[in-house]
Amino acid sequence: MSKILEAKQAVVTEIADKLKGAASVVVVDYRGLTVAQVTELRKQLREAGVEFKVYKNSMTRRAAESAGLEALNENLTGPNAIAFSTEDVVAPAKILNDFAKKNEKLEIKAGVIEGNVASAEDVKALATLPSRDGLLSMLLSVLQAPVRNFALATKAVAEKKEEQGA
Numbered sequence: 001m002s003k004i005l006e007a008k009q010a011v012v013t014e015i016a017d018k019l020k021g022a023a024s025v026v027v028v029d030y031r032g033l034t035v036a037q038v039t040e041l042r043k044q045l046r047e048a049g050v051e052f053k054v055y056k057n058s059m060t061r062r063a064a065e066s067a068g069l070e071a072l073n074e075n076l077t078g079p080n081a082i083a084f085s086t087e088d089v090v091a092p093a094k095i096l097n098d099f100a101k102k103n104e105k106l107e108i109k110a111g112v113i114e115g116n117v118a119s120a121e122d123v124k125a126l127a128t129l130p131s132r133d134g135l136l137s138m139l140l141s142v143l144q145a146p147v148r149n150f151a152l153a154t155k156a157v158a159e160k161k162e163e164q165g166a
Helices: 002-021 035-047 057-066 072-074 093-100 121-129 131-166
Strands: 024-029 052-053 080-085 107-113 116-121
Touching: 002 057, 024 093, 035 052, 035 093, 057 072, 057 080, 072 107, 080 093, 093 107, 093 121, 107 121, 116 121
Parallel strands: none
Antiparallel strands: 024 080, 024 107, 052 080, 107 116
């Protein structure tokens, strides 16, 4: 009996560690998806570096409480799968939201974004954001614009002076 209890405690600790260490977590109801659809979803998530697992709700509730995310417990009913991402905050939300648009049976229930419990609407809003690389390229473009404009203005002044001198 104690071995079973120890195994359950180990799973609860594993889930709690993942909840604490994840940049984002998305809880989904996968009821009604075919095996082929779930396999395709897992493949897409794995390629993005996102872990997708099914845990018992009772263990997930205990882990959420120990991680300080009690508000997540109200969404832990029925068959749930959880996507954990330690690096990219947007990736799991984007992949699951896109998959849910194509497959109506997949339902986003809630999430955890950088340690804060988020509603399904918050997760869907996060999914509309560009990826981390996209945001970095936008930032770089914004930072380069003043330098580029200054260089163009300097070149225009130099060309004008050349025309006047010639």
